[in-house]
Each structure stands twice: as C-alpha cells, then as structure tokens.
Amino acid sequence: MHIVDRRLNPGGKSLENRQRFLRRAKALVQRAVYESSQNRDIQDILKGGEISIPIDGTEEPRFHRGPEGVHEHILPGNKDFIEGDILPRPESGGGRGRAGGEGSGEDAFRFILTREEFLDLFLDDLELPDLAKKRLTTTDQPNPVRSGYSVTGSPANLAINRTMRLAMMRRVALHRPKPETVAELEAEAAECKDEERRAALEAEIKVLESKVRRIPYIDPIDIRYRRFENEPKPVAQAVMFCLMDVSGSMSEHMKDLAKRFYMLLYIFLTRQYRRVEIVFIRHTDVAEEVDEETFFRSPATGGTQVSSALEAMRRIVHDRFPPSDWNIYAAQASDGDNAYSDNATAAALLTNSILPVSQYFAYLEVGEARSVAISSGSALWSLYERIQVGWPVLSMRRVSDRSQIYPVFHDLFQRRAAETRSG
16 A cells, blocks of 8 residues: 655645655755765855755655454465575665666666755854853844734734634623524514414514624624734854965965865854854965955965964954953864974963863874874874873874865764763
C-alpha cells in the first residue's frame, strides 16, 4: 500500500516538499555544501548554486502492508541454483549507475540551493564559544509579550473566546430571547385551536422577535483583541577582532587562505548574531584599524611586528569595549614570521592585556601548499604554544591548502557542550 499526497499546493508549490527533502537528506547535502565551497572565489564562497548528492540519498520512506499470518509461495525453478546454495555478493555499487559500455559509476542527484538555504546548512552547528550575557539592560531587541486585551487591533489578533464570552454575558444580562423559546411558541401557535390564545401567542412572538433584533448576537462593544507590548529581550554584546598579517613575508597564497578564513568568520558573525561588532586590524611593522573593503582587498607590504596589532587591539578594547560590558573575541592569521626582538613584547601583551579579558582567541597559521616548514612550526607558533599552556582560551590551528579552511574554521567555532567549554 502506497500513500500519495495529492493535495494542491499554493503559489510556491514545492516549497514544503523541498524543505522536507533538505531536512531528510541534511547530512548528505551539508557535505556537498562543504565540498563545493572549497574551490570557490572569495566573493562567491557562500553563494547558492548547484550541488549534487548520491542518488541513494533521495529515496523516500514508504508505508507498506506488513506480513500477516503464514503464506506459502510457489516460485519457478532455475538452472543455476539449488536449495542450500549461497548467492555471491554483488559487486560494489550493484551495477547501479553504470553507463553503457563505460564501466561502473554512481548516479548523482543535482539540484539548486538558494543563498539562504546554502548559508543555513553551511553555518548550522557553529557558535561563539562561552558567549556570556553581559550588561543585559542595554539591549535594543524588542520581544513582543501578551499584555491583556484591547477594544481595537488587527483582525489577526482577534480574541475569539474572549469576544464570545462577553457577547454571551451581555445577552444574558439584557434577557435576549433564546431561539429555542421563539421556536417553541411558534410551534404552539401553529397547533393552537383557540383563536384568542393563538393571537396572544403571535403577539408574544412579535415582541420576542423585536427584542432579538434590538439585542444583536455579537455587538461591537463585545469585540476584544489580544494586546502585545514590546519588552526588551536580553542580547549578548560581543566584539570580534580580526588581526591579519599583510607583511612582505605573506605570499598571495597565504593571504588568500587568511582572507577565506576571515570571510567565513565575517559571514558567520553577521548572520548568526545581532549584536556583534567586528573590528578589522591589519599589520606589517605597524598596525591600523581599517574598514571591511580595505581589509579584504587593499594590498600592503612591509616588515612584521605582531605586537603592533596586539597593542592596537588592547587600545581599542580600553577605549571602546570595556570587558565588563562586552564579550571579547579575537582571530589572528599570520605566516608565523615575527621580528625576534618583538616576541617578548607580543607575549607580554597577550598574557597581561589580551587573554585575561578575552572569551576566545583563535590563531590561524597559514603556509605554502605542501610546505614542510609549517609542519615543524614557526617562531610565533612556538611562542603561542608556550603561552597556551596557561591560557586555554587560546586555540591554534594550521592550514596550507584551501580544502583545509572550512574544517579548521568548523573546528574552532563548532558548537560545544557546556561541560566541554567549562573544562
């Protein structure tokens, strides 16, 4: 037995079926989304588009009649097998998806994702770690809450139960005749043989009908609407500092990796969180706060002093984002090069000023493709590794290829259980 839903859909007629399919095949679609994003340009990294999943992932569950009782079947014989033979296992893929004369293959189901669907799947299980609710009274996000009833309002907010209750109370108070009473009098008048009695009944019926017309079933004074008031809803205030090395030691490949990481971070923050400020700081041997356009697209070159970026962050936190009111996060991308004389200054800034007020500090070290140096660790990596021992809020990852960006980003910002974060 198969159950087929043939109800007509309104306007965008396959929307609900499409959403149901995405929920059912979420794991397969999510993996396809991750893979398709790895080879895109930065400006197109999170646009919608065509993706494909194995055709096995499109199968739908069906209702069928279960076996009942005992059944006997007589099947035709064959020339190849007898009772007790073991059937060989089919080859991988079972011949499914083979193109004629081209060997084995796998069919793929292709469809188009909108940008909103792409983003929902791409950012599904990410969050800022240890986001605390600080200074909740200074929020600007209204939350509508029920606040009694009013005599005016939108038809969508009509309180039917309250309206009918008030109407019934008014009818009872004014002694509005019931339809059953009028019907009984009419039936009695129709069967009455006494002319005087019939005339009296008809007069009484007219009085009651007149009273019914004067006292309506529902009067405008009975109508009530649900009333809502906007109540401030607690919203966490957070600021993310993006620190990027743009010195001469950063090759175009390294800058591309760093920009891809920050592009993911930027879209993740602006989409998932309402009250998150983003501060862009780029540095060579000097640091400067820049806007989004300059951070992602304007070229720069020079020497390397990591402490200049850390000092700029410390100063901005002091001037604009007091730690008592803001959750402070930072993400730093660098190739690991730093002036040897600057390491002590950078370490002091981190341990004394930055990490004590930060909820989370992510360090991403970028390297050339198939580089050996990145596996052994740079001077900056070694410095941060020593600092990390006493500061678990500092997380460190390495990447040298585009395909590693999303796994690393997901690892840094994946949703964690509360006990894991507290430990």
